[in-house]
Amino acid sequence: MKRLFFLLLTCLFISTSAFADKTKFTATAPNVVALGEQFRLSYSLNEKGTNLKLPAINGFQILMGPSTSTSMSTQYINGKMTSSSSYTYTYVLLAETEGKFTFDPAEITVDGKVIKSNSHTIEVVRESTKNKQQGTHSSTSAQAQRITEDNLYIKVNVDRKSVFMGEPVKATLKIYSKNKNLVNIEPVKLPTFQGFLTQEIERDSPSTLTGENVNGEIMYTFIRSEYLLFPQHEGEIVIEPWEMNCIVQLSAQARSRGFFDDFFNNYKNVRVPRKSKPVTIKVKPVPNNAPASFDGAVGQFKISTSINQDSVKVDDAITMKVKISGNGNMKLINPLKFEFPADFEVYDPKTNQDLESSAKGMTGSTTFEYLIIPRHAGDFTIPANEFTYFDPKAKRYITKLTPEFKIQVAKGEGGVSSPTISSFTKEDVKFIGKDIRFIKTNNFEPIYKGEIFFGTLNFYLAYILPLFVFILAFVFNRKRIKENADVAKMKNKRANRVAMKRLKAASQRLHANEKEAFYDEILKALWDYISDKFNLPLSDLSKDNIRGILAEKGVDQEISDDFMTILDTCEFARYAPTSGSSEMDSLYQKTMETITKLEKNIK
Incomplete structure (x- = not known):
């Protein structure tokens, strides 16, 4: 009997959970509205419901509603038909009181079950006199003059400006517009976040223009992207400005108004360049009383x-x-x-x-x-x-x-x-018996003391061979002098050899567990290789133009990406906490492979 009771209870719980997951009741409305502004409050339901109950709506006047709209869709997938319905209940409200208001969940009945929507918060702000006066302009020139740094700008917003070493900073690239006439954006220059290890935050849904209260005024904001920034060193790090072209749609009305001018308007898009201000982040060191087990x-x-x-x-x-x-x-x-x-x-x-x-x-x-x-x-x-x-x-x-x-x-x-041999490490294992060598038993002929050397074959070879070696050395030296005169060719030829010398030095640093010196040698090997290979001075090289140089020389994209990844890893690891020997060894092997691939791939 108890088992039957628990079985029924489990089935009831599963069916209730499935019903709750299937039915969705969502409330939507603007986040910010102006005092005296009319707006829509909508409730969407994917099942047919009855007995809609609104929460208490204080500070607002209901002008109309609910108006109900229904939409249905049918799909055929692999011969199977699926259909869905959507019911929307819309109210038109008037904001009468300034402040921030939270609407409690609304309730509706679906198949005898009461379903609740989400709660929603709306902020009502007072519209300034300046904005009202700007709304009376209608000509193209007047509208263009209204596009100022005050009503259209971009910013790098950070959640904090003072952090400890290793503590992330959230950076948001955001666009602010006083009007809803922002139709598109064109990136010009995004910040490189020099001095930070960056990780872009993936957004669940595309960003849209959203109302926001900025210093008591309604601004429509658009989030371009968000990042987590991990500082690589202590002190002040400056986030450089980012640049963007904002495409704004303006009304272009003729100077002489006709009968149809009240019914038809012409529009044109205006490109407005904008640049943000630099942001300074102060990176503080962690306290110096760290336990021995602290590793960053x-x-x-x-x-x-x-x-x-x-x-x-x-x-x-x-x-x-x-x-x-x-x-x-x-x-x-x-x-x-x-x-x-x-x-x-x-x-x-x-x-x-x-x-x-x-x-x-x-x-x-x-x-x-x-x-x-x-x-x-x-x-x-x-x-x-x-x-x-x-x-x-x-x-x-x-x-x-x-x-x-x-x-x-x-x-x-x-x-x-x-076996006794297992007490040794893999590198220390020795094979007994291999260190004993037998005495050579091959036959040899002794040279008699009284034998005459003059006139023998060895006698003539003693004169001919040095002459032949001298001629070869002379030809080789002439060729070497000629090649040395061509500095660019010599640098190109020795680029791989110089890089391997650097990597050999890095290997010595690796075995000595000298972390900073190891990464310095890897960086020098990479920079010197590019400089010698393409006859470019080190002062003209940067991370931004190396990728373009490799692309011009026909290097595969994968090899180019590996090369840039090694550069980023070395620059980051120099300031990061101590890396393990396995990570340093892997980086060393990857650098050797990448330079070898580059040597074969460069056209």
Whole structure:
């Protein structure tokens, strides 16, 4: 009986949830209206409903409504017909009181169920006398004069102008217009955000002109794009201006008005250039009392650690996962360094990221997977570890501990633990017996002391061979002198050799774990290679024109993108927290491959 009751309750819950998900009841209205302005409040329903109940509407007068409109659509997909209906209930309201008002959800009945809409907030502002006077103009010249920096401008809005190192800044490129006659925009120059690591925020729906209260006046705004900016160094960083052409539609009426002029108007589009003002961001260093376990993580995080098994045999693999989730500079978090037992062979952790950039910042999780292989039997302990991050809201460091894991390792097949060789690392393994060499036993003929050298073949070769070598050296030297005279050709020829020397120096920095010097050598190798290969002075090169130069030389787009990505990674990593050796080694290999591909691909 109880099982039947729970089954019926579950079916009722599922059917109610499905009904709630299927039926949508939405309220729409302007966000901002002027005092005395008429506007529409609409409720849309995708099912036929009855008994519509409005919430209390204070501060507004209902002039008309509800007027009901119905639309239906039918589709045939793969021979299957689907149909949908939409019902809209529209009211015309008059704003009578200045202030901000929130409409509670409206209610409507669908198939005996009461459905509620969303709530909506409307702000009523008083229209200035200046705007009313501007509305009386009608000629083209008068309208053009009304397009000023006060009623049409663009801005870079930031959510904060002072942040800690590693704390993101949300930047919004926004257009402000006093009228609704903005019909299009043409990008001229977008900011490069020099000094920041940028991540564009994907928008769920295209941006539209939206009313907004700006200093007590109604402005229609349009969001061009939004970014999360992660500072790369401390101090003041300036966001350079961005430029845009705004296409505004104006009414062009004839000077002499005729009978039909009251019924027909001509319109023309006017291109209005606009430029924003620079914005300065102050980047503060994190406090200097950081614990030893702090590795550059800034934000609010949670950490969880798990292993797939704690009782294994020798040479069986164990997977340990460390998951860090939250909001902050998730891309800059490095793997935790655990003190594994000496009898464990541990591989470099695998990193998996599930991140999303939104208006709230970069959220999601980063998971590190450690592959562990025990080589001897016994009871072992993976000690607890610390993960420390800086919370910019609390302005303090927070340390969280991972749990301690007990591992029991049993003997493998045959009752043996493991070959003795397993105590060495993969690089230190030696093969016994290869260092002993046999004495050479090949036959040889001794030279007798009394043998005559004059007149023998070796005698004549002793004169001929030096003469031949001298002639070859003379020809080669003449050729070398001629090639050295052509400076551009010499630089082109030695570009790859010079780049490889730089990369060799970078390899030495990599093994010495000198992070900044390593990235400097990589950058010098790339810049010097382009300079020598195309005979261009370093002062004339920049990230903006390198892509164009590579395109002119017929370089594939993929190779060009890899080259620019390496430049961006090096510039960012010089100021980022310490990178792991695996990331530096991967960058080194990718640089070698990219230069090799460039050498083969350049036409």
